Amino acid sequence: MRYISTRGKAPELSFEEAMLTGLARDGGLYVPATVPVMSRGDIAALAGLPYEEIAFRVMRPFVEGSFTDQEFADIIARAYDGFGHDARAPLVQLGPNHFLLELFHGPTLAFKDFAMQLIGQLFQSALAKRGERVTIVGATSGDTGSAAIEAFRGLEAVDVFIMYPHGRVSDVQRRQMTTPDESNVHALAVHGDFDDCQARLKDMFNDFEFRDRVNLAGVNSINWGRVLAQVVYYFSAATALGAPHRSVSFTVPTGNFGDIFAGYIARQMGLPIDRLVIATNQNDILHRTLQTGAYSTRGVTPSISPSMDIQVSSNFERVLFDAYGRDGNAVAQVMDELKNSGEFTISQGAINMLRETFQSGRASEQETMATIKDMLARTGEVLCPHSAVAVKVAEEHLGDEPMITLATAHPAKFPAAVEEACGIHPPLPARMGDLFARKERFTEVDNHLAALTKLISDRISS
Numbered sequence: 001m002r003y004i005s006t007r008g009k010a011p012e013l014s015f016e017e018a019m020l021t022g023l024a025r026d027g028g029l030y031v032p033a034t035v036p037v038m039s040r041g042d043i044a045a046l047a048g049l050p051y052e053e054i055a056f057r058v059m060r061p062f063v064e065g066s067f068t069d070q071e072f073a074d075i076i077a078r079a080y081d082g083f084g085h086d087a088r089a090p091l092v093q094l095g096p097n098h099f100l101l102e103l104f105h106g107p108t109l110a111f112k113d114f115a116m117q118l119i120g121q122l123f124q125s126a127l128a129k130r131g132e133r134v135t136i137v138g139a140t141s142g143d144t145g146s147a148a149i150e151a152f153r154g155l156e157a158v159d160v161f162i163m164y165p166h167g168r169v170s171d172v173q174r175r176q177m178t179t180p181d182e183s184n185v186h187a188l189a190v191h192g193d194f195d196d197c198q199a200r201l202k203d204m205f206n207d208f209e210f211r212d213r214v215n216l217a218g219v220n221s222i223n224w225g226r227v228l229a230q231v232v233y234y235f236s237a238a239t240a241l242g243a244p245h246r247s248v249s250f251t252v253p254t255g256n257f258g259d260i261f262a263g264y265i266a267r268q269m270g271l272p273i274d275r276l277v278i279a280t281n282q283n284d285i286l287h288r289t290l291q292t293g294a295y296s297t298r299g300v301t302p303s304i305s306p307s308m309d310i311q312v313s314s315n316f317e318r319v320l321f322d323a324y325g326r327d328g329n330a331v332a333q334v335m336d337e338l339k340n341s342g343e344f345t346i347s348q349g350a351i352n353m354l355r356e357t358f359q360s361g362r363a364s365e366q367e368t369m370a371t372i373k374d375m376l377a378r379t380g381e382v383l384c385p386h387s388a389v390a391v392k393v394a395e396e397h398l399g400d401e402p403m404i405t406l407a408t409a410h411p412a413k414f415p416a417a418v419e420e421a422c423g424i425h426p427p428l429p430a431r432m433g434d435l436f437a438r439k440e441r442f443t444e445v446d447n448h449l450a451a452l453t454k455l456i457s458d459r460i461s462s
């Protein structure tokens, strides 16, 4: 399987190379040159299999040439071993034809574990074979950093440094990053805000001497390996509810567009998905784009579903590439326009494709809170705010086929908002109950590139 850039000017790469590279050198994102199609029979055969077996069958063609069958099966087994639910991604029924796909049973209680845990094992296996080491550096406002640390802790070929804004992440999020005691984990409390952390990360990638010397790697949401891991649960959920013999629909709480793009890939692979519904919070740029045909950024207004507070949705470029008939020049042009003016108008042909492919809706803060309260009363389910955004939008799109709404985080990750909405303070699962008793370990750093690169260099050489 070969991977090509959405901007058409970077070299074609193997799966392994695309994963280790992250962003393409022409500024684009890697996508498969062709999407493999599964036959109806192959899809039907997935029903009832363990999650790991479905993962193997769905992802196998995408990693062709990079891992043997045995290596890949072992990677998957290690990735999902630490989940707190045997089904990995269990379904819960919310209504006659509405189901919740619980994606929050991983080690950090958010769906990002599905991708990060797999990426961790893929990196370790690929690097061990090459006899190489990498330094992974990430910036986080909370969730991504803890998922990355959980995924890379204790892996020999990797040092992982996560920058977070000192004093500005929740207690649960901070403790998830500061309590792992493996020596390859480095939690950096930066004296600045999240934007400062992101800016310093960008500076590091632009400091080519440093970048090459420490073998810098990124695992942010544009990494193709992360998207691929998320394709699997669309298959496990749909086949559990009768696919391919009947079609299903999905509603996905969306920020950087990675998760819903995985659903789009599943549909291209032959999974009968009727509707793919994008759910946004008050930061509704994706919903507005589908309605107006113009992608136009505004400031971000902080919400109770912070992991969806975005204005530039990085993975949206992948679907634009298809919408523009896989014309890399056209994509490069609109991305330039976005960078220079903060907006661009989507061509008529491309917007038609997007409107045929996706539906969308938004939930205000009030509607999100009301949905948490209402779902508790109607079903006994306590939703996190991100999942509540999606449930609200899904209910506006119910049809004859089963609707599957993705629940992306455990309510205990956002206890204040949940308690305000429904009066229940959601407890952490028992397996994480000692989080507040564990010893913390982190390093405070000034918001300066030189201070950060020195600290990282010293740590990896010691």
Ligand SMILES: *Cc1c(COP(=O)(O)O)cnc(C)c1O
Pocket (backbone or CB within 6 Å): 110, 111, 112, 143, 221, 253, 254, 255, 256, 257, 258, 259, 260, 307, 308, 386, 408, 409
């Ligand atoms: C990251 C995240 C999202 C958004 O996912 P994207 O792939 O960025 O669209 C939604 N909910 C939660 C809890 C998240 O952490």
